[in-house]
Amino acid sequence: MTEPFTLDNAAKAWPAVVSKRQTSRFRLSAVFHTPLVYEHLDRAVQLVRQRYPWFMVRLGKGFFWYHLREDPKGFALVPDIRHPCTLAPEESPIGQVLVTVHGFHRILSIEASHMITDGAGLREIFQTLVSCYCALKVGSDLRKLEWGKVRSPLDTPKPDEWVDEFLNHDLEGIPGPEVPSKALHLPVRPLPPNQYRVVHGIIPLDTLKERARTRGVKVGEYLGAAVLFAFQSCILEVPKAARRRLVRRPLRLLIPVDLRKLYGSNTLRNFLLGLGVDIDVRLGVYSFEEILRRVHHTQQTELDEKYLRRQLSRNVRGEQRLAIRLVPLFLKDLFLGIVFRDLGEVRHTASFSNLGQINLAPGTEHLVDHMALVPPPGSLSRINVTALSFGNTLCLTVGKTTRYRRFDYHLFRFLADQILGVRMWTN
Amino acid sequence: MDKLTPPIDGTSKFCSHCGIEVLDPPLRCPLCNGVLDSSPQIAPHQLYPRQSIAPPISPVLSSPSGSRRFAASWIVILTLLIPAVVSLLTDWLGDRNITWSRIVALSLGAVGGLAVGSILLWPRVWLVNLSLWIWISLYLFFLNSIFGGSSWALGIGIPITFLSGGLGTLTVYTLKALKPGPFRSIGTSLFFLSLGLGGIELLIYLNLGIRNDILWSIITAGILIPLGVIFFVIHHIVQRSPGAHKFFHW
Numbered sequence: 001m002t003e004p005f006t007l008d009n010a011a012k013a014w015p016a017v018v019s020k021r022q023t024s025r026f027r028l029s030a031v032f033h034t035p036l037v038y039e040h041l042d043r044a045v046q047l048v049r050q051r052y053p054w055f056m057v058r059l060g061k062g063f064f065w066y067h068l069r070e071d072p073k074g075f076a077l078v079p080d081i082r083h084p085c086t087l088a089p090e091e092s093p094i095g096q097v098l099v100t101v102h103g104f105h106r107i108l109s110i111e112a113s114h115m116i117t118d119g120a121g122l123r124e125i126f127q128t129l130v131s132c133y134c135a136l137k138v139g140s141d142l143r144k145l146e147w148g149k150v151r152s153p154l155d156t157p158k159p160d161e162w163v164d165e166f167l168n169h170d171l172e173g174i175p176g177p178e179v180p181s182k183a184l185h186l187p188v189r190p191l192p193p194n195q196y197r198v199v200h201g202i203i204p205l206d207t208l209k210e211r212a213r214t215r216g217v218k219v220g221e222y223l224g225a226a227v228l229f230a231f232q233s234c235i236l237e238v239p240k241a242a243r244r245r246l247v248r249r250p251l252r253l254l255i256p257v258d259l260r261k262l263y264g265s266n267t268l269r270n271f272l273l274g275l276g277v278d279i280d281v282r283l284g285v286y287s288f289e290e291i292l293r294r295v296h297h298t299q300q301t302e303l304d305e306k307y308l309r310r311q312l313s314r315n316v317r318g319e320q321r322l323a324i325r326l327v328p329l330f331l332k333d334l335f336l337g338i339v340f341r342d343l344g345e346v347r348h349t350a351s352f353s354n355l356g357q358i359n360l361a362p363g364t365e366h367l368v369d370h371m372a373l374v375p376p377p378g379s380l381s382r383i384n385v386t387a388l389s390f391g392n393t394l395c396l397t398v399g400k401t402t403r404y405r406r407f408d409y410h411l412f413r414f415l416a417d418q419i420l421g422v423r424m425w426t427n
Numbered sequence: 428m429d430k431l432t433p434p435i436d437g438t439s440k441f442c443s444h445c446g447i448e449v450l451d452p453p454l455r456c457p458l459c460n461g462v463l464d465s466s467p468q469i470a471p472h473q474l475y476p477r478q479s480i481a482p483p484i485s486p487v488l489s490s491p492s493g494s495r496r497f498a499a500s501w502i503v504i505l506t507l508l509i510p511a512v513v514s515l516l517t518d519w520l521g522d523r524n525i526t527w528s529r530i531v532a533l534s535l536g537a538v539g540g541l542a543v544g545s546i547l548l549w550p551r552v553w554l555v556n557l558s559l560w561i562w563i564s565l566y567l568f569f570l571n572s573i574f575g576g577s578s579w580a581l582g583i584g585i586p587i588t589f590l591s592g593g594l595g596t597l598t599v600y601t602l603k604a605l606k607p608g609p610f611r612s613i614g615t616s617l618f619f620l621s622l623g624l625g626g627i628e629l630l631i632y633l634n635l636g637i638r639n640d641i642l643w644s645i646i647t648a649g650i651l652i653p654l655g656v657i658f659f660v661i662h663h664i665v666q667r668s669p670g671a672h673k674f675f676h677w
Contacts, residue, residue, distance in 0.1 A: 031474060
């Protein structure tokens with residue numbers, strides 16, 4: 001691999017806005033019952049690196065666009081850091097290694113930048129890595145192991161795993177989507193750069209499914225409604241006079257949608273769009289049932305292949321215009337930074353990403369206690385939430401670039417009231 | 428050993444720093460360079476390190492500043508040497524005398540010294556800073572000796588350089604230590620700027636004996652310091668009013 005790669009469509013704007021605070025990095029972690037074994041871990045990383053060679057890259061700067069350049073330091077095993085998804089003080093946000101594997105005690109993590117992949121893409125790599133490590137730990141021969149839904153590390157890399165799917169659609173003449181109004185942001189103080197707080201709550205999945213089923217919704221919708229409900233509780237805590245000044249915009253939750261199933265893709269690069277669900281607290285206080293109904297129906301209406309093509313069209317149109325292509329990079333940085341901020345974090349209060357179930361190779365699951373997904377730190381949306389299921393556990397993670405604690409209190413208090421036994425841990 | 432089959436278990440050890448088990452233990456942890464112990468030292472519930480762990484130190488010792496830095500320094504020196512030699516030769520060939528090219532060569536030497544010093548001393552910012560002021564002073568001193576006349580470099584040039592450098596460094600370190608936020612940073616910088624201007628006027632008076640009827644540094648300070656106070660007040664209001672906070676945020 002000597003030729004530099006182009007960034008995919010969704011990643012094109014990220015280099016213009018990455019900073020020490022908004023690193024674009026997110027993390028998948030597996031918590032084992034026993035401490036990690038260095039030799040098995042190192043061997044598993046080496047094998048998985050060979051399986052996904054495109055991830056050994058670093059961001060490079062060209063005259064017109066950023067691109068990905070091969071870097072042997074990429075996708076390497078490194079010691080863990082206290083604040084996940086942050087960069088070392090001496091590390092430049094543009095020059096960062098885009099994928100790293102971290103090991104600490106009994107937690108194995110993989111961290112990636114949104115400039116190279118999204119949650120569902122990284123999940124595939126993570127499944128291979130954890131299965132490979134577990135298989136080596138239990139003494140299985142990797143050649144004879146049944147890999148099930150997991151991609152084997154011994155397979156050869158497939159070209160369709162590295163396709164920019166955004167560009168594979170005929171979007172001629174399709175109008176762009178309507179731009180939503182600006183959203184309310186909690187006026188919370190930010191943490192200094194290079195700091196990030198995460199709070200994990202582990203919930204029994206069967207109980208949660210039962211609660212969601214009784215209301216006729218999916219687990220993701222149930223949790224999305226709980227997140228919005230917690231935000232509303234935070235606002236209701238503000239004294240009435242101050243609340244009137246604060247609440248001038250709706251609360252909007254951004255829910256990323258994985259497009260691979262909708263469009264039948266096998267790519268490991270970014271292929272996602274976001275759907276917004278909002279409630280307007282100026283209209284009155286919503287009950288949980290009302291929020292749940294709103295989340296459920298919005299998702300049902302907007303999760304439509306044709307409707308989503310409008311967003312795809314807007315994203316791709318900019319990149320394909322010759323006039324935009326010919327603009328030098330420093331001007332593009334300026335322009336893309338403004339566009340990204342104006343269409344991105346300003347339009348939603350927080351994001352809630354449910355990555356679904358993690359699968360491991362059969363016979364290796366018993367080594368893992370639970371798994372977690374840490375969202376990327378936001379600069380304006382300072383609180384983001386993710387969910388990840390493994391076995392009978394669902395780990396709900398709150399990632400914060402603020403010291404404000406009332407949101408996690410309300411979220412986990414509500415879930416503890418609904419579901420018995422929420423285990424929590426934090427950094 | 429076959430890469431695809433697990434190794435045979437030996438006497439394993441645990442890293443006291445990152446908590447990882449090492450089956451075939453060397454002297455230090457291969458992941459974080461921590462000390463190895465026969466039993467786990469990390470509490471079972473601790474899932475993030477208390478502080479970020481430094482990467483392992485390479486067993487092969489490189490040159491103190493790194494070979495790449497020395498290479499970069501040589502490139503800078505050679506790049507600046509060419510125009511310096513060309514200007515000296517041109518000057519010499521013109522009238523068999525070196526006149527103006529001394530200043531060119533001296534300036535290029537000063538630029539080279541600054542660049543090489545910064546490359547070799549980075550990231551020790553305070554050393555880079557100190558070398559910067561020393562080089563500027565030397566440059567002024569030699570410039571003064573080339574042109575001759577009264578010793579303006581020692582009397583006024585170098586003291587002003589060090590005064591500005593010292594106050595600039597003090598401002599940066601104060602801001603870094605206190606992290607006062609954008610408004611108070613501007614206020615603090617204006618205060619130090621007033622001090623610097625006052626110092627420059629005092630130096631001019633002490634060394635050159637030039638005394639104006641109106642003290643311009645006091646007038647400037649009379650404008651800058653109240654301006655700094657206004658920024659402090661704005662910061663105070665912004666911190667206490669959500670409306671103002673929001674307004675200035677955007």
